[in-house]
Amino acid sequence: MSTNTIALTDFPASRPFPLRLHEWVTTVDHKRLGLLYILFAMVFLVAGGIEATIMRLQLIRPQNNMVSPQVFNRMFTMHGTTMIFFVAMPLVFGFANYLVPLMIGARDMAFPRLNAFSFWMTALGGLFLYFSFLGGDGLYGAGSAPDVGWFAYAPLTSRTFSVGHSTDFWTLSLLVSGIGSVGTAINIITTILSMRCPGMTLGKMPLLVWLNLTMGGLVVMAVSPLTAAQLMLLVDRYLGGHFFDAQAGGSAVIWMHFFWVFGHPEVYVLAIPAFAIASEIIPVFSRKAIFGYPVMVLATIAIGFISMSVWAHHMFTVGMTSGANIFFVLSTMAIAVPTGIKIFNWLATMWGGKIRFAAPMLFCIAFLFQFLIAGLTGVTLAVAPFDWQLGNSYYVVAHFHYVIVGAILFAIFGGFYYWFPKVTGKMYSEVLAKLQFWLFFIGFHLTFDFMHIPGMLGMPRRIYTYEPGRGWDVWNVIVTLGVFFQAAGVLLLAGNLILSYFRGKAAGNDPWDAWTLEWSTSSPPPEYNYALIPSVRSRRPLWDLKHPEDPDWRYE
Amino acid sequence: MSTLSVSLSGGNVDWRLPSRGLVGMYCLIAAEAAIFTIFVVAYLFYIGKSVSGPQPKDVLHAPIFYTICLLSSSLTVHLAVRKLIAGNVAAFARWWLLTILLGGTFLYGTAREWLHLIFDEGLTVSTNLFGTTYYSLVGLHAFHVTMGLLALIIVALFYFTARLRPDHAERLEVLSRYWHFVDAVWVVVFAVVYVIGV
Numbered sequence: 029m030s031t032n033t034i035a036l037t038d039f040p041a042s043r044p045f046p047l048r049l050h051e052w053v054t055t056v057d058h059k060r061l062g063l064l065y066i067l068f069a070m071v072f073l074v075a076g077g078i079e080a081t082i083m084r085l086q087l088i089r090p091q092n093n094m095v096s097p098q099v100f101n102r103m104f105t106m107h108g109t110t111m112i113f114f115v116a117m118p119l120v121f122g123f124a125n126y127l128v129p130l131m132i133g134a135r136d137m138a139f140p141r142l143n144a145f146s147f148w149m150t151a152l153g154g155l156f157l158y159f160s161f162l163g164g165d166g167l168y169g170a171g172s173a174p175d176v177g178w179f180a181y182a183p184l185t186s187r188t189f190s191v192g193h194s195t196d197f198w199t200l201s202l203l204v205s206g207i208g209s210v211g212t213a214i215n216i217i218t219t220i221l222s223m224r225c226p227g228m229t230l231g232k233m234p235l236l237v238w239l240n241l242t243m244g245g246l247v248v249m250a251v252s253p254l255t256a257a258q259l260m261l262l263v264d265r266y267l268g269g270h271f272f273d274a275q276a277g278g279s280a281v282i283w284m285h286f287f288w289v290f291g292h293p294e295v296y297v298l299a300i301p302a303f304a305i306a307s308e309i310i311p312v313f314s315r316k317a318i319f320g321y322p323v324m325v326l327a328t329i330a331i332g333f334i335s336m337s338v339w340a341h342h343m344f345t346v347g348m349t350s351g352a353n354i355f356f357v358l359s360t361m362a363i364a365v366p367t368g369i370k371i372f373n374w375l376a377t378m379w380g381g382k383i384r385f386a387a388p389m390l391f392c393i394a395f396l397f398q399f400l401i402a403g404l405t406g407v408t409l410a411v412a413p414f415d416w417q418l419g420n421s422y423y424v425v426a427h428f429h430y431v432i433v434g435a436i437l438f439a440i441f442g443g444f445y446y447w448f449p450k451v452t453g454k455m456y457s458e459v460l461a462k463l464q465f466w467l468f469f470i471g472f473h474l475t476f477d478f479m480h481i482p483g484m485l486g487m488p489r490r491i492y493t494y495e496p497g498r499g500w501d502v503w504n505v506i507v508t509l510g511v512f513f514q515a516a517g518v519l520l521l522a523g524n525l526i527l528s529y530f531r532g533k534a535a536g537n538d539p540w541d542a543w544t545l546e547w548s549t550s551s552p553p554p555e556y557n558y559a560l561i562p563s564v565r566s567r568r569p570l571w572d573l574k575h576p577e578d579p580d581w582r583y584e
Numbered sequence: 585m586s587t588l589s590v591s592l593s594g595g596n597v598d599w600r601l602p603s604r605g606l607v608g609m610y611c612l613i614a615a616e617a618a619i620f621t622i623f624v625v626a627y628l629f630y631i632g633k634s635v636s637g638p639q640p641k642d643v644l645h646a647p648i649f650y651t652i653c654l655l656s657s658s659l660t661v662h663l664a665v666r667k668l669i670a671g672n673v674a675a676f677a678r679w680w681l682l683t684i685l686l687g688g689t690f691l692y693g694t695a696r697e698w699l700h701l702i703f704d705e706g707l708t709v710s711t712n713l714f715g716t717t718y719y720s721l722v723g724l725h726a727f728h729v730t731m732g733l734l735a736l737i738i739v740a741l742f743y744f745t746a747r748l749r750p751d752h753a754e755r756l757e758v759l760s761r762y763w764h765f766v767d768a769v770w771v772v773v774f775a776v777v778y779v780i781g782v
Contacts, residue, residue, distance in 0.1 A: 138604045138607075138608065139604070139608060210615045213611070213615075214608055214611040214612055214615070215608075217607065217611050218604050218607045218608045218611065221601065221602055221607045222601045222602050222603065222604040222607050223601070223604070224601060226599040227599070244611075248611055248614050248615045248618070249614065249615075249618050250618075251615075252615045252616070252618035252619045252622075253618055253619070253621070253622045255619055256618070256619040256620075256622035256623055257622065259619075259720070259724075260622075260623075260626065260720065263709060263716065263720055264716075267709040267710060268709060268710030269709050269710060269716035269720070270710070270712065270713045270716045271626065271713075271716055271717070271720075276634075276635055276636075276712065276713055277630070277633040277634055277635045277712070277713045278630070278633075278713055278716075279629070279630075282626065282629060286622055286626075289622075563599075
């Protein structure tokens, strides 16, 4: 304790609010930027959640007129764009920012100022997107928020079909936040490769660090094409270019390719950090070292590579040559192999372990099983003829929400509880956390299990309303009911964390008896993380410390 | 817990990690390469698909001289950094300024070409698909040359204000990698636009 809390820069406990605000706005500290990313994401989670709720209320019964078709289009566009770019990505970057330097025994990221720049670019992107509600009308008085869908297929985005500025705000928002994402990814990769503490060879890094390294590589390779595509769209809209203008020889399909070249790796940009969180929590709460560390690393890298060659499975219904169809069917199925390996490794880690069913572990177990189901529906959709039948239906919507909510968000919620004691120094309320788990779990399954069924019964996505008597009615009621459970769960999470921050019991440095370096410093960590840079000899340095008679480095 | 760092110390005396600057620059280059790949793919995909003229073979002339200028600037920037590592600041400055001159000449060439295309041939971004893809791809590259030139000029300003020291060589090495990348991209752009595309 004493080594790590030497009062080098301890500020007086209470400073005036403007001063503290100024510190947060101008900070280059990776921990504060990580928290800013997460707080930013939580604000946008509420916005995206409200948009989802509006859609679900509109769809709760047939021929409902709660919102107009125009508003409905804006809601699904804003919901998708918000949740991917301004909730999931910032959450992932927040965790990476906060944890990676701590876990590798570094004092900060490799480029602290680039880190701050990247965060504020992302924030600017979010502002652009939501400013469209006010500024999107432009001079034409047409439209307000973007209404072209989150993948914004051409020619909907052309001047002809998107008068006003709503699409401009959409594309600028993605362009600007994309620059921030690539900046952060470069920073994460460089930090991991160049800032590790002595002894931490690549093979001794915690799995979370390995997985975030892969995520950084994917962001560099996947978000850049999106940036390029947005530049082309800007050329089309502002300079009269013809990239996506079919009348001048351009192609609408090439936009689809460019978007999904980004879009599919993006799924793994979000999923791999969720795997990373699960890979830290599951061993600690099973009281066993992770099963098959090298295989986990290899499987992750394999996922990273394969994920860049599966994009056109989003385009089976567009119509491609049979050669292309076969390639993308096979590559998509191939990605299930390394993913399956990971699932078995997590199960093997739990097997025979002394499992503690605390909130972080509950979320990870749910993650494991829900991710399995999400992967299985994914394999069904990888079969091109099956996809021709169910593409663009609610089955697809249910599938990818199973991935993003059922797997990614559950793991991230687990991560919230797991690292909350480290970040704040306070323990959260386990009772409220378990209540949140069950609320969110029930809500999730009500909504997304039952959403598969109207999809299989032929309900297309993005419709604003439907006729009665198609057999969709009761399913839509159930799906909408689940939303309230989920909303209650998220509010409870926020309430629990806020309440515990002010009233929680002191957590101590290492409440979980964990093994990675971040638990060796004080909670919350001092600005400089480690007074003395640690050096490590195994993947579980704190195990070595606590068990000098039987250290890990004898076996690795 | 209090003696963690000490007790964890494994006595690693020799602990060397890759340079932050170089790793960061290689990542940036990878990201930029991905952006260029998309533009190159679009250019290749749209060759011969313009529904109206002018067509590339009617208006494009390969800028051989300016290409030689840009490519040889890779050599001069490399020599400049070598000289700085050797501690010879004056020789460094000669090669560095020559690099700026060569890069500037290349940009002048692009400007002349665009002037000709716009005013003599009537080709703009909105004329046809060829114009859209040509100005986007060549313009994206020219933008990168401009950014590189600005960075080179900033270093030159440091030299003229006598703030440049030989121990800055590692940073300039990072910058020179960027400049090499910009040159390498031009090889691809040249091949696509002036060889395959006409």
